Each structure stands twice: as C-alpha cells, then as structure tokens.
Amino acid sequence: MVDPLDPTPLYVQVADAVAARIKAGELKPGQPIPSEKTLQQDYGVARGTVRQAVAVLRDRGLVITVPQRGTFVKPA
Amino acid sequence: MVDPLDPTPLYVQVADAVAARIKAGELKPGQPIPSEKTLQQDYGVARGTVRQAVAVLRDRGLVITVPQRGTFVKPA
DNA sequence: GCGGATTTGTACGTATGTATG
DNA sequence: GCATACATACGTACAAATCCG
Numbered sequence: 430m431v432d433p434l435d436p437t438p439l440y441v442q443v444a445d446a447v448a449a450r451i452k453a454g455e456l457k458p459g460q461p462i463p464s465e466k467t468l469q470q471d472y473g474v475a476r477g478t479v480r481q482a483v484a485v486l487r488d489r490g491l492v493i494t495v496p497q498r499g500t501f502v503k504p505a
Numbered sequence: 506m507v508d509p510l511d512p513t514p515l516y517v518q519v520a521d522a523v524a525a526r527i528k529a530g531e532l533k534p535g536q537p538i539p540s541e542k543t544l545q546q547d548y549g550v551a552r553g554t555v556r557q558a559v560a561v562l563r564d565r566g567l568v569i570t571v572p573q574r575g576t577f578v579k580p581a
Numbered sequence: 582g583c584g585g586a587t588t589t590g591t592a593c594g595t596a597t598g599t600a601t602g
Numbered sequence: 603g604c605a606t607a608c609a610t611a612c613g614t615a616c617a618a619a620t621c622c623g
Binding site: 514515516550551552553554557572573574 | 609610611612613618619620621
Binding site: 438439440474475476477478481496497498 | 590591592593594595599600601
C-alpha cells in the first residue's frame with residue numbers, strides 16, 4: 430500500500446490509497462471511511478500522518494468529516 | 506495576543522493575530538511574515554500550532570508559502 | 582565554491598478535551 | 603460508566619532547499 434522508499438510523502442500515499450478504495454467502490458458514498466486508528470494500523474503510519482491524509486481527501490472533496498462522528502465518503 | 510483560556514483554538518487566535526498585523530499594514534504585500542520559529546516565540550506556542558495558523562492564512566488567501574524561502578503576504 | 586544558519590516539509594509520539602454511541 | 607472518534611496542542615527529529623558570509 431505505502432512504500433517508505435517512495436519519495437512521495439507518506440500522507441499523500443495514504444490519501445491516494447484511500448481514494449483508490451473509494452473509486453473502486455469499496456467505500457461507498459455516505460459510508461464512513463475507516464477511523465484514524467484503523468487507518469494507522471492498516472498503513473502502519475502515525476496518527477498525525479493519517480490526519481494529514483484525511484485533510485488531503487477533504488481538500489479534494491472526496492470526503493466530509495463530522496466531528497465526533499467520523500469521516501464519510503461524499504455523495505456525488 | 507493569545508489567551509489559553511479563550512475557547513477559540515490557539516491556532517485560530519494566532520492566525521487572527523497575524524491577519525490583524527497584515528491588515529494594519531505592519532506586514533505589507535510581498536513581504537515575508539515572521540518565520541515559524543519567530544512566531545513560536547512571539548506567541549509562545551508550539552511549531553505545529555504555528556503551522557496550523559499559517560495554513561489558515563493560506564486558506565484565507567492572505568499569504569503564500571514558498572518552501573525553504575518563507576511565507577509572504579499575498580499581493581492584492 | 583564551501584559551510585553554516587535559516588526555513589519549511591515530513592513524520593512520529595503523547596496528552597487532554599469534547600461529543601457521541 | 604465506558605469505549606470510540608475527532609480536535610487541539612505540545613514535543614522531538616530529521617530532510618531538503620535556500621541564503622549568506
């Protein structure tokens with residue numbers, strides 16, 4: 430999934446990986462993406478890195494974060 | 506400048522403080538704003554907090570950051 | 582051209598607060 | 603009450619590019 434040797438920043442790699450899962454339909458509109466803790470474990474990165482990745486996805490308009498609820502795939 | 510007891514997040518308080526200095530003409534278009542290290546010292550907050558504050562200013566379109574150069578007040 | 586200082590970028594870790602389930 | 607989940611804030615370390623003497 431993520432490659433520490435790839436010069437691409439880890440948080441971008443994680444963002445791309447999650448974006449791919451959305452595009453593939455594994456994560457559907459309206460559904461929550463895995464929590465920060467789960468993403469940490471899935472990709473083996475620190476929480477701060479996960480948060481940066483999610484921020485990228487928000488910037489791209491792919492997801493919406495609802496405080497204390499979770500982060501959801503944005504409906505088309 | 507910043508008030509730890511104010512429920513407003515510190516990074517927003519710092520962003521507002523810098524925005525005020527821009528608006529007041531203390532920091533002029535094309536000029537660099539103080540470095541992250543300087544802002545840390547000026548406001549007594551951690552670097553991460555400063556970086557979040559600068560990110561807010563970028564989102565507001567007030568400044569532009571050039572890697573390894575600095576962050577500059579955006580020309581009108 | 583060289584080397585150190587500066588400045589931003591990335592990454593990790595930890596603690597606490599607040600709201601939700 | 604407890605577990606979950608995001609928000610804020612602190613700290614550290616190293617990398618990369620730039621600037622300046």
